[in-house]
Amino acid sequence: MTRLKVRAKATLEKTMAGITIKISGDSARKFTGYLALPPAGRGPGLVLCQEIFGVNAFVRKMADLYAEEGYVVLAPDFFWRQEEGIELEPDEPSIKHAMRLLEGVRDEDAVSDLNAALTVLRRRPELDGQCGVVGFCLGGKFAYLAATHTDAAISIGYYGVGIEDLLDRADHLKSKLVLHFAGNDAFCDESARAKIFAALQQQKNASLYVYPGVDHAFARFASPHFDKRASALAHDRSIAALRRTLGPDFDLEVLWERHLQLEFEVRDADATMATMVSEPYVNHIPTMTGGVGYTSLRRFYQHHFIHANPPDTRQIPISRTVGATQIVDEVLFCFTHTCEIDWLLPGVSPTARYVEIPLVGIVKFRGDKLCHEHIYWDQGSVLAQIGLLDAEHFPVAGIETARKVMDETLPSNTLMKRWAKSAPDAP
Template sequence: MKGRSIQVPSADGSFAAYLAVSVDGRGPGIVLCQEIFGVNAAMRAVADHLAEEGYTVLVPDLFWRQQAGVELGYGQEDFARALSLYQGFDENLGVADIGASLACLRGLPECSGAGLGVVGYCLGGKLAYLAACRLPEVACAVAYYGVGIEKALGELEGLRGRLVVHIPELDDFCPPPARDAIRTALASCPKTEVHVYPGVGHAFARPAGDHYHKPSALLAHERSIAALRRVLGPDYDLSALWEEHIRHEFDTRNVPATMATMVDQPYVNHIPTMTGGVGSAELSRFYRYHFIHNNPADMRLTPVSRTVGASQIVDEFIMSFTHDREIDWLLPGVKPTGKYVEIPMLGVVKFRGPKLYHEHIYWDQASVLVQIGLLDPAGLPVAGVETAYKLLDESLPSNTLMPSWPGSAGKPITA
């Protein structure tokens, strides 16, 4: 737990809330609404994650009127207790408590910006939706698998800000008719998004749960952050942050400076060779002994394109070098051949707030092996340096590896 507990005043008394402060010290404010299991370790972890993204997050104890300080797990006994609390919960009072939490959050010195957001899961997903519709101070709301939203679609008349709704395809609490009703209703509302995640069930975004589905959770998080950034900020110059990281990797060749551009527990994965590292200690070791000081002196990157999103960059570039040493991360175990190599590469670079979180780097290893003479391309659907040339000059011939290509010349083209 990285945050602290504070008290939120309301018309009916005060209640506790977990506060996670932005990695920047101040950030746009978000009220995070709990699942039916209370403000437990999983919810605090979500708040800490959002704080890493640059937000100051308040997680109110929404069960305080029934029982203060509820923190339940996910076993059968705890689930029964959570269900009982849910059944006795007053949604209207819950929205009022969210309003009090927003007012408290706005008054904190750690909260910046004019707009406020609400994010919720399960019970909290429904409450985030209701808060967006009822509370004018909510500039952006994100609802993860909110239970019962289809029963409150008339509330959309009050929606003023942006709303994002994440729905699992196999959510037993939101069967297809309910899902279709939500999608239909929001289709006519500006500034709304509905995303359905195929093949996953309720609680797919809870890392501590049995139903966690990492690809869907990552995609949902990316969409959530994109909406929050668009409305609330903060606005990070991801391109400049990435350039600083690259500078220390290839120019200054400084391991501590490279690590300083990253989160506490980053990871790097060079996909074709599965080299890199997970966590600060392993990645520092990788950079020190197998990457930063292991690259040829003439290695250079030629940018081709860059796409900058809300929290990630996709970089397309040509990497060129002379294979004058054993390059552990690119050609592990291969002795230097002296060959000059040019390869197209693609990097997917993810950030958390102002720090780099991960790198996924892709390239065609067959092209590298052809260029250094370890793979004979004859009779194989692979190419060497031509892949780099073709990327830089689209006028070069296409389909040269397809034996059937000449046979289609002059044939009629039909739909």
């Protein structure tokens, strides 16, 4: 298909957290889009394609989320030819309304609007780099159209409907394509997915993912079908693909090391919180300590963590894995139990015992800010080392767990009384 030529320009109107821009497309009329800017003020561009409910609160929230990840995000109104400024919620009357609007949407018009939105992004002073496309439901199909009909550098579609009818262009991918599918999606069922996979799976620029056990709209907040696990995994895969193709590149190790310095050396709760998103959370899994949201987490840091660690606390690095959106740290956490440690041993008086435990932290970032932490350790080993759990009567080990992490040649299976019976020379 010959690339459609469009005129595009934007004027600004303040609205919500972002701005509304007016776009000149392939006619004299203008349509609008919601524009969200990254905290740094500049970044690569993303066109965010709506579901069948228009540029509603969910679309704006997603635009803001991707902006936090570092992108200049534009969510155009693809229903402007049928009804301008439509904002629907997924209730029964709105679904009927949306389906009537959908009947008037032509693929060639969607491609025209995609090109107009891409042109607007490329002319904005905030743009730094290339542009991509992300879409949900109807927008998932538009993302596929973007990959086959526009020069977007990458296109990502969530549970797109109708892609199986557009596979004549499967051999004409112009850029990277990522598609996420719901395993229980009646709108794109197993038969439809089979056709899509047969056409695209061997394409070097295509990455296809199915999320078993979840339904259509699994990534829409507040949807009955919202699945946090699948949504988070799909988002991580999307951001990883966007980072590789568009950037921006954040040095997560530097950001994490600064956060640790403020926690354990500077011991400044406000400075620590400044390294995080506006509403972060921390969960120390074995004791369920931490906090959700700024107010709760700052209280935790100030009164129960930063100033509650023994003076000789040390963290000895073992390994670190750095991904596109998160860091996994494996450390030895060492201390003498000379004070009550609220987050690790809440309510336990000091025992003056020395403790070493392997500890794993999974640290998620959103853009250049820390989003959340999941911290894991063996609480049984801690309790054994301070004398609150008799290791002679329970299948737990004390400081030996830390020692074996550092030296894998130390004996294995010492807790298994039946281990000796499986030896080749055992009677």
